[in-house]
Amino acid sequence: MGDCLIVGGGVIGLSLAYELSRRGMGVTLVEQGEWGGQASSAAAGMLAPLKEFTAPGPMLDFGMTSLAYYPQWAQELEEFTGGDVQLSLEGLLTVALDDGEQAQLAEKFRWQKDAGHSVHFLTERQQLAEVEPLLTDKAQAAIYSPYEGHINNRMLLRALVTACKLQGVVLHSGCVVSGIAVKGGKVVGVDSSLGPLRAAHTVITSGAWAGVMLDLLGVSVPVRPVRGQIAAVSSVGIPLRTVIFGTTGYVTPKKDGKIVLGATEDESGFQREVTMAGLASILNGVMPYVPALHSAAFLEAWGGLRPATADGKPLLGPVPGWEGLSIAGGHFRNGILLSPATAKWMADYLEKGEREQLAPFLPARFVTEENVSAHKMG
Known part of the structure; x- marks a missing residue:
C-alpha cells in the first residue's frame, strides 16, 4: 500500500493519520505550527x-x-490513549424567539421529520423548561434534537496526537513546507524546513491554507479563511445542561466547567485576533436566550480560521492531473463533526481506490486535468 505524507496537523490530518496507520500504512504528518493550532x-x-x-x-x-461513527470512534480513542474526549450526545435546542423565527423552524422541522430524523417540535413553555430550565421565558418554540451534541475539541486533539504517536505515525510540528516535490509528473512529497520529505502519496489537510499549498503547484482551489471568534464563561452558578442555538449565537455547556459561546463569521484574511466588535457580537447574541449568563464570570476568548469553499462543500480526493496528490479540506465550521467520516472515506480511497462516498466532494468540480496540463506545459 505504500506510505503517505499528510500536510496539516488539524483534526482532519490527525484523524486521517490515525486511520491510515491503523490500516498498516506508514504515515508522516507535518504541521507548520502546533497540533490543531488553527480552526x-x-x-x-x-x-x-x-x-x-x-x-x-x-x-x-x-x-x-x-455523527453515527462518533460514539464508537470516541470510545476506541479513549480506550487506546487513556484520555477523555468528553463526548456528549445528549441533545440540543434550536430556539425561536418570535413568530417569524417560529415559522422558519416549523418548516425546517417538517422536512427533517419527513426525512425520518429524530426531532421534536416544542411550543409549550413546560416542554421547553423540561429540556432546559435556564432557557428564556421569551422562547416561543424550539426544535429538540435528542441525539446531537458536542465534544471537547481540545481533548479530542490531544487524544488524536497521542493515538498517532502510539500507532507509530512520524510527527513533525513546527515544520514549514516550502514546495511540493514533483518527479516525472508525479508528486513525490514536499520540500520543508526539515529538508526533503518523500512518500508514495501526499495529502493536503492544511485547512484554510490548502489553497496556498496547492498554489505551489499552480493549482487553484477556492478555499479561503473565514475567522470565527468564540468566548467562554464559567458555569459556576449557571447549571446549563443543553446546547442552545439561536439566530444570533449558540451556548454550549462543557463538562470542564466552561460554557462556550459563539460565534462570529468574518472575512479577515489570515488575521486570528479577537476584536471588540466580535466579542460584543458574541455576548450580545447569546444573552437573550439564557438570561442567567448576565452574571457569568468571563474566562477567555479566542479566534480561528475556518476553511470555506466556494460551494460550501469540502474538497476530498485526488487532485486532477497530479498523480500521488490528494486533498482533504474545506470543512468550514464542521471539521470536528466530519473528521471520523472524512478519515474513513479518504482511507478507503488511499487504501483501495474507492471513490463512491467522495463523489459529491471531489476536487475535480473545481480543478480539471486540462487546466493542470496547460499549467504544466506553460
Missing part, C-alpha cells in the same frame, strides 16, 4: 448536522454518517 482548537466542538445543514443533500448525509 480545530478554536472550535466549539459542535456535533449538530441537523442544525448546521439547512436542506437534505450530500452535506447532511455526510454529517449524519459522521
Whole structure:
C-alpha cells in the first residue's frame, strides 16, 4: 500500500493519520505550527448536522454518517490513549424567539421529520423548561434534537496526537513546507524546513491554507479563511445542561466547567485576533436566550480560521492531473463533526481506490486535468 505524507496537523490530518496507520500504512504528518493550532482548537466542538445543514443533500448525509461513527470512534480513542474526549450526545435546542423565527423552524422541522430524523417540535413553555430550565421565558418554540451534541475539541486533539504517536505515525510540528516535490509528473512529497520529505502519496489537510499549498503547484482551489471568534464563561452558578442555538449565537455547556459561546463569521484574511466588535457580537447574541449568563464570570476568548469553499462543500480526493496528490479540506465550521467520516472515506480511497462516498466532494468540480496540463506545459 505504500506510505503517505499528510500536510496539516488539524483534526482532519490527525484523524486521517490515525486511520491510515491503523490500516498498516506508514504515515508522516507535518504541521507548520502546533497540533490543531488553527480552526480545530478554536472550535466549539459542535456535533449538530441537523442544525448546521439547512436542506437534505450530500452535506447532511455526510454529517449524519459522521455523527453515527462518533460514539464508537470516541470510545476506541479513549480506550487506546487513556484520555477523555468528553463526548456528549445528549441533545440540543434550536430556539425561536418570535413568530417569524417560529415559522422558519416549523418548516425546517417538517422536512427533517419527513426525512425520518429524530426531532421534536416544542411550543409549550413546560416542554421547553423540561429540556432546559435556564432557557428564556421569551422562547416561543424550539426544535429538540435528542441525539446531537458536542465534544471537547481540545481533548479530542490531544487524544488524536497521542493515538498517532502510539500507532507509530512520524510527527513533525513546527515544520514549514516550502514546495511540493514533483518527479516525472508525479508528486513525490514536499520540500520543508526539515529538508526533503518523500512518500508514495501526499495529502493536503492544511485547512484554510490548502489553497496556498496547492498554489505551489499552480493549482487553484477556492478555499479561503473565514475567522470565527468564540468566548467562554464559567458555569459556576449557571447549571446549563443543553446546547442552545439561536439566530444570533449558540451556548454550549462543557463538562470542564466552561460554557462556550459563539460565534462570529468574518472575512479577515489570515488575521486570528479577537476584536471588540466580535466579542460584543458574541455576548450580545447569546444573552437573550439564557438570561442567567448576565452574571457569568468571563474566562477567555479566542479566534480561528475556518476553511470555506466556494460551494460550501469540502474538497476530498485526488487532485486532477497530479498523480500521488490528494486533498482533504474545506470543512468550514464542521471539521470536528466530519473528521471520523472524512478519515474513513479518504482511507478507503488511499487504501483501495474507492471513490463512491467522495463523489459529491471531489476536487475535480473545481480543478480539471486540462487546466493542470496547460499549467504544466506553460
